[in-house]
Amino acid sequence: MFYGVRLACRAAWEGVRIIGWTSFYAAVYAAGGRGDRRARLSGVLRRYLLRMGPMYVKAGQVLGTQSGILPGQASEEFRHFFSDLPPMGPAALETVLRRGLPAPVTEVFADFDRVPFAVGSVAQIHSAVSHEGERLAVKVVKDGVQERLAAASWVLARLAVAVHALVPPLRKYELPGHVEELRPALLEQCDMHKEASRQSEVARNFRNHPFLRVPRVYEELSTRDVLVMEYVEATRGENVEQVAFPRTDLAARLQDVFYCMVYFHGLFHVDPHPGNIMVGDDGQIILVDFGLVGRLTEEDRWGLSAFYYACIRHQWDLATERFTRTFVVHPERVAARRADYERDFTAVLQRHFQEVSANWSTMGFLTDTIRLMHRYGTRMSTRFTLLALSLLTGEGYLTMVDPGIDIWRNARRFTDRFSPYLGDDLRERFERELGARMPGSRAARREAAGYLVAPTHLDRFAMPSAFPLIVAQASGSKVRDVDGNDYIDLSLGYGPHILGYAHPDVVEAVRGAVTDGAVNAIGSPSELSLARLIAEAFGPGAKVVLSNSGTEAVQMALRIARAHTGRQRVAKFEGHFHGFSDQGMVSSWFRYRGDRLAPEPVANSAGFHDAVVDDTLLLQYGERASFDRLLDNASTLACVIVEPMPAALADFDADFLSRLHEVCAEKGILVVHDEVVTGFRVHYGGVRHLAGVEPDLTCLGKIIGGGLPCGAVVGRAEVVDTARTTGDPFLDIDTRAFVGGTMSGNSVTAAAGTAVLTHLRDNPQIYDGLRRKTAWLIDELRTHTADLGVPCVVKGRDSIFSITFDHAVPRLVRDRLAGTRIEANIALAYYMRAHGVHMPELHTMMLSDAHSDADLKCISQAFRNSVAEMASSGFFTS
Structure with a gap:
């Protein structure tokens, strides 16, 4: 309650400050006479923003990308790097250190320099030495900044609403939406816990990278007010001319880093200006200051990549549709004038991606795009605005490092390298x-x-x-x-x-089966032999149903699981491929959606049955959060299907698989292993022997057919028997799963499979x-x-x-x-x-x-x- 009262008082004072200082600097500007108004505006605007504080500096930088709101020179000032800011006083520093460190300064550090070597609008950085002799950089949030940011953001949000209501010409810019979307990112700048987490995440994304380094965070010493990290010796970005590494190569490396963060990690530095970049003489790049970062969702990255792919191929209608779907806030507003909108946006795309691409300018593209959006009563999302700020700032630094850089040509080389198509x-x-x-x-x-x-x-x-x-x-x-x-x-x-290929045992078996008539849809000795070998490999009591492929085996297993449990839903793991059925391909490869630990299902092909996709529960292999999701949905789940040894990872997590089986057993959820690839390949009988787990059902294919089409479901007798007739046709229809196939267990395939499994069994x-x-x-x-x-x-x-x-x-x-x-x-x-x-x-x-x-x-x-x-x-x- 006391904090709420303080915040209200701070908000009221912030309102008074805005009115007072805005009026004062407006008067200063007006009193400047008739000279160079743009230059005067830039100077006054810079002083005004510095006076108002960090929220206004950062918000101004972002809103400065919205060309048309401000004159060009003013927009430049909003994006300008604010340096040489004053540090907080000694008393305030001691207050923050006492509050923010886990122990007194002398106990945490062997030495701490109270004079900062860098000062920003939110925090300042000091050098220190650990008791083990390591040199450290200590980032300390300025005293009172958190409250000022909270109050300023609250006031700005209300002002944006007021301006939107009272100034009709500005409504098309949707200032309330922009401010509201930006507030969380701006407020998190003064939370060093969150910054430490973001910095560590970026470091993980680039671990083992050949030329990008992110300073290591000492999480045990970091708190909400203080971030402790390793100290890095390198040349500051603004002094890049002192670095011996070739400038053209350095600029290409910088662009590679910027684009990799955006297009592939989806977590990018919003403000990669020279003060946040350091460079080594060997061309190593060091990124610092992760107070403001942007995130793109899986859908954003998909849409952005699809947009650029269409632009590169001059497919303007596709590019327009993809950009609008992904980054336009109110796409429905262009529907009534769709033809005009597509024509106008195509003209913008042709100009920037075809006519002037050799002199590519993100600023130029954004200016034209934003103006177009405003004409049609909509705007780009703030996510894209943050991305634009990152690209604008980064590309500005690139041209500073190498004035002759061809940004578009380098971008093409980058996208080619990470594309599934040859350049x-x-x-x-x-x-x-x-x-x-x-x-x-x-x-x-x-x-x-x-x-x-x-x-x-x-x-x-x-x-x-x-x-x-x-x-x-x-x-x-x-x-x-x-x-x-x-x-x-x-x-x-x-x-x-x-x-x-053409193993003698298999060739002889197939030749004999063909000579004997290639029997199907009637029982044959080879069918019985193959089923017996599979059942024996899975232990006493196991039973088998044969099919024609791994895809069929999965479809059979899921139907059996639903029939056996009386439940409808299926859980699967993101990135696990279970054949080409609608259920098997959900979020299986290439395209993903949702939070990393709570993924959302997405189709990976046209023609999917939407209800099947939407009703699939997505989990993450190896992540403990998956168990919580299972427990929350247990009453509706028939089974969980998993590649115990995912082909994409080429390894398995035995502890995770064991816990998965425990959780499912507690809740009556069947566990289905998809061992179409690994069954009889990694071990006779599959991963279950290596991991020490017993699934309810296992799907097999590939090897068990000896090179011919084959699949199988094997598992606990009481579960597999759900596919066996009761002898009562009425009871069968109500309680049994039909999983038959004309060619299932045909004598030629079964003979080939029997030959392979016999050879493997007899030659361990x-x-x-x-x-x-x-x-x-x-x-x-x-x-x-x-x-x-x-x-x-x-x-x-x-x-x-x-x-x-x-x-x-x-x-x-x-x-x-x-x-x-x-x-x-x-x-x-x-x-x-x-x-x-x-x-x-x-x-x-x-x-x-x-x-x-x-x-x-x-x-x-x-x-x-x-x-x-x-x-x-x-x-x-x-």
Whole structure:
């Protein structure tokens, strides 16, 4: 209550200050005579903002991006870096230190300099030394700033409402909406706890980055009023001319950092001016001051990337639709004049993305866009306004570092590197180099386009392959294309061929089954043998239902779970792919939505049944918050389906899986493991043996078909029996799940699968060999990238591994794109072909029993040569 009274008094005083000082500086400006009015306005405005305090400085910087509200010169002043501000007095400093540190200054630090070396509008920074001898930087919030910010924000919000009501010409700018959206970000500037969290998050996003560094935070010493971090020795951004590193390269690095924060992390520095940037002589960039940051949601990033992708290809109608949907506050206001709006916005886009792109100006694009929005009675969202401020400030610094920088050209290079499509230059290179090598495959693809749609390979969905192979023959660890080129294969048909292609046992079994009539929809001995082998691998009492694919197995398992529990909803994990069904693809790849720990379901294809998507509960693998979400929704959930060893992570979390099973067992929720990829690959019987967990149902595919289409659901008898008839047709319709298929368990597929599983069961040393081979190859690849100085993450186990050109190791699947150089992964696949290795472009890789040690050495050398060639071509420089 006392704080509320103080805040009310402060707000009242703030209102008096606004009226008084506004009147005073207006009079100062008016008394200045007829000289250069713009110059006079800039000077008066600067003094006014400094007098009014931090809220007005920051709010002015942001609102200054809204061209049209203020004259151009005034807008520049709003975005100006306010330096050389006065520090708080010694008594105030001691008050804040006593309140903000966990112990007296002398106990926390061996030495503390009470004269700050940097002073801002909200805080000041002092140097200190820890008792362990480490030099530290200590950021201290100025005394009283928090109350002033709170009061000023309250007053500004009311003033914005009043101006909106009383000045009709200004209503189109929607000042109340802007101020209200900005208030939380502005108020959080004086909370060092939150700033420490943001700084640590940015540091995690850039960990292991080759040239970006964020000072480490000492969280145990930091409080709401004080932030303690490591001290960094480097040249301040405004003195960049003192740095020996080439200016053009430094500017390109800075742009790379700015854009990576925006487009891939979604957490960006709103104010990257020279005072918040330091530079080392080796070109290392250090970012500081995370008091004001912007965030883009997954939908924002998706929309922004889609917008730029359309602009690059001059698809103006798509660009207009995507920008309006993502960043326009009232898109419905343009509906009545849609044709005119699209025509006018297209003209803006053509001007900036086509006619003057060589002299790209974010300010120019924003000015034209904002004016257009105002004409149609709407505005851009404040999220985009913060992004605009970041880009404006950052690009301003870029031109200071390198006046000749071509921002748009560098932006294109950046987006190409992180795009799932080859850039123009790289595509032309591979057209020359691969075109002569594989004319037959290319001709076959062109011909097939007239009669075949192949979304898995020739026409790969969303991420099409530029140079797909047409394989004429495969044997052991190798494939041969129609042009006669031989490759060591790391795809293995996305997993089935664990024994290698055309294994003698499988060939003999298939030949015999075909000779015996290729029986389907009638029982056969091979069907019984395959089901028995699978059941035995999963322990006493397990029962099996056979299907034709992993996708079918998942659909069967979910139907069985609903029938068995009487509940309807399904929970799944973000980034886990369970086949191409509507349920299986929800938030599975490429597109995500919602909070990181409370994701929201999103379709990954057109044609989805919206009700299925909306009724899916999304969880995060490995995150304890998922258990709370499960408990909150337990009464409606039939099951949770999970990849126990997610293909995207190439590893598993045994503790998380164990807790998941405990929580679900308590609430009567079935646990379904999707081991279509990992079942019988990482271990005979799958991940359940390695993790020590017992799911209710497991979905299988790939390996159990011996290279032919096959799937299965295996699990607890009382659950699987939900698919068995009761003998009463009326009871069946009410209580049993029908999961049949004409080709399910056909004799040819079952014979092939039986041959593979029998061979694996009788030769357990195969798994030991696969583990050894995988570990050896991963170690080799890591050594090569380390030697070459290339940021790369190689991970995997038990015959599955992945390669990602990345400076970080993301925890969540949605973060895999945060820093991942997708174009480099695609290009690597094509470089490797020249060295006789076929690897999937955007997929995990796998080894088989047929891969010899000589094969592994060839793969290792091909990788080293390919990455070296890529590095020499400038792939990994900025």
